[in-house]
Amino acid sequence: SAIWTTPETKKLVDFLVDQVSRAGDGGNFPTAVWNEAAALLAPMLKDGGPKTAKVCRNKYTQLRGLFKVVREIKKVSGWHWDDNTGASITADTKxxxxxxxxxxxxxxPFRNKGWPYYSQLEELVPPETSGIHI
Structure with missing residues (x-):
């Protein structure tokens, strides 16, 4: 299976931000974008299986999930989110x-460890909506 390095993840995120205009409803990208991402990442392969279009799409799904976790952490009153130190939990907030x-x-994982992709994923993940759209 694919093993993602930090440079590969960064390259994928940077690429998707560059392609954001091609994303459809819900921040979903067409197959062509995933094929291009796979081709872009192919020369970087060091270990594990190849980064196919499907593997890239799955990684994006995982990143979106992490983004939503961090987005919720950032909403908690009394905590200070930092991209380097995460929720920055102290004895007072433990x-x-x-x-x-x-x-x-x-x-x-985000107790005192940040997540460097938040601001970029913010450009890719649609804002939360509440209510029903008819």
Missing amino acids: SSWDDYVRVHPNAK
């Missing part, structure tokens, strides 16, 4: 963090 992680286990 209790509220522990409570939060019990309900949101996917947040756990």
Whole structure:
């Protein structure tokens, strides 16, 4: 299976930001974009399986999921998000963090570790909507 390095992930994210005008509803890209991403990443392959169009699309899905986790962390009052130190949990905020992680286990890696792709993914992931659109 594919193993993603930091440079490969960055290259994919940079490419998708450049292609954002080609994204359709919901921030979904057409197959052609994924084929181009795969071709762009092919020379970078060091380990694991090739980064096919499907693998690139799956990576983007994973990144979008992480983006949504971080977006929720950023909404919590009393915490300070930092792209380098994450939720920046201190002794004073540890209790509220522990409570939060019990309900949101996917947040756990971001206790004191940031995520460098947030601002770029913000350009790719549609804003949250509430209510029903008819």
